Amino acid sequence: MRPTDISISNYRSIRRLFMSIQPLSVFVGENGVGKSNLYKSLSLLRDAATGRITRTISDEGGLNSVFWSGDRRRGSDALLRLAVRFDHVRYSIELGFPSPVSAAFPGEPMIKSEKIEATHGKRTVVMMERTNSLVSVRGENGAWSQHKDAVLPSETALAGLSDGKGSPEIDLIRNAMLSWRFYHDFRTDPASPIRKPCLAITTPSMSADGHDLAAVLATLFTIRQDAGDLQDAIEDAFPGAELRAWEKNGLCEFQLQQADMPRPFRAHELSDGTLKYLCLLAVFMGYRLPPFIALNEPETSLHPSLLAPLARLIVKASSRADIWIVTHSEHLMEALRNEGSVPLRRVIKAKGATTIEGLTHSGEFRDETYRENEDDDED
Known part of the structure; x- marks a missing residue:
């Protein structure tokens, strides 16, 4: 349901x-609006x-x-x-x-x-x-x-x-x-479990803290034996790069070969931003997505060049799950707008209370009401 x-x-x-709640809901607002x-x-x-x-x-x-x-x-x-x-x-x-x-x-x-x-x-x-x-x-x-x-x-x-x-x-x-599933942030410090091998257990969707990232990726490579879409997404974000994930001795690991690097880097060697983006790849491209996914400021720590690929990830995943995004990034909002008719909602404060521009008392948005009226007129 x-x-x-x-x-x-x-x-x-x-x-x-x-x-x-729509299949894809994106809320943008300044700090402090709630x-x-x-x-x-x-x-x-x-x-x-x-x-x-x-x-x-x-x-x-x-x-x-x-x-x-x-x-x-x-x-x-x-x-x-x-x-x-x-x-x-x-x-x-x-x-x-x-x-x-x-x-x-x-x-x-x-x-x-x-x-x-x-x-x-x-x-x-x-x-x-x-x-x-x-x-x-x-x-x-x-x-x-x-x-x-x-x-x-x-x-x-x-x-x-x-x-x-x-x-x-x-x-x-x-x-x-x-x-x-709710994803607020992913630890990328040297002691983070994301940077370490994890137990080899078939994992269709990633946990909230991302400790099973390697298992999610290895599930695509080893269990589904088809990581074509994942490799396409890697190419979109990191041109010329290649991702590999595998199981060995009961543990799952992965590595990323960047086009300008002489050797592949494993999880403990990757930059914070790159590792964070791989976590988002796992969120949106898992073997089986949860029916409802909510993310709070997914753009944090990402280079601006990754926002357009992230927007494409989000829009594509919304055909498999309902997705709720909260962000303060106007750049991510613009990238999502460029992907088509994505409903972008601005969060504001009115008389000290958090609300959303265009939201009516009936729970609908004015632009949707206008669209329905236009459709009725055409009929």
């Missing part, structure tokens, strides 16, 4: 935002599927740190709300502070409610509803079952209730969100 829209309320600089919060809010939703959402919030300084940073009206509720829709199924979660009688540590973020709703035609049916510690699940026969204290205030029902027979929608949403 692919995500079709998201809703965010009271998260950092985002007061309230609802938007549809564009990274778009990326982080999606990552938080995935943490709901793993059951780590309250721990992630605590790691970031607690609910006070991640809650809406603007002015609050007296009497307004202090709830962080996140929601995502997958075609006909929607998941939502609300988090807040513990009440005086709650079984929680002071200041600990608590899950106040969760809900899964399924839409059939014009009819919407609640399939799972959680209020504090009480979780109610609608079975396949339509009957409700209640689970008192099945999960702690710090645990999500989405992760805790794994009996798909009771409500298959829970498993559908959890598995869909667990398949999302």
